[in-house]
Amino acid sequence: MIPLEAYLILAGLIFSIGLVNLFINRNLIIVFISLEVMLAGVNLALVALSHYMNDIRGQVLAIFTIAVAAGSVAVGLSLLIAHFNLKKSVDTEELCELKEE
């Protein structure tokens, strides 16, 4: 029997790798990919707790998370395309102005 802590530490490490990369990366596409990695870690923690607490609500919550993540990624990527059409760049440090010149 694999202990619960193994799954939770794995989930925490996956989440943290995504989080650190979210902070330091400049490419907006890689930032979205690190958001996906963080969501994978969160879902893993939910499913692990659901298994070890004998309650299936964790898996239901993970399904909700996946569905909401799909919607948010769609909006984020379309915002990315709109920004790229305006500025011709995907750099996070050039995101500071919202106005069109």
Added chain:
Amino acid sequence: MIYLIFAYFCLSTLGISIMALTRKNPVHAVLWLLLLFLHVAVIYLFLNAEFLAMVQVIVYAGAILVMFLFTLFLLGARELPKKKRYTSMIEGRLLIGLSITATILAVFSSIKAKYTGKYTIKYIQEVGNTKAIGVMLFNEYSLAVLILGVILLIPMIAVSVLAWRRRDDTS
């Protein structure tokens, strides 16, 4: 034997997520992300969540990553130059990120599963994982499913508004 397989999947999941986030070419990053999602689906199978493993493969690998790839192709998928890969003030950001990491690991490694519900492994084997999830989803969480439909409808409208290009705007 099961420990060996689990250790392989743990280590390869961590390695793949680092590989996915350090690639220079975004298309390579998306392909490493696909591999990461397949490995996470296998870890779901370790946890007796076979329906969620299939959802992970179908929705993430089938839909979201294809959306990422289409976006990359629309953008032209150019690589950023090497010296501009990370933000300025990277040391401070790394320090903040690593301290949050330490906090998360300290909290997660001290969680104990004290609560036990009535969905034991024996009960789920009797009913079936998919049926148990479906009964829970459409009885106890039926209002949440309806709200989820609205949540999925609004991004569809938002995306089509955002992607709208006016004719007189193309100068």
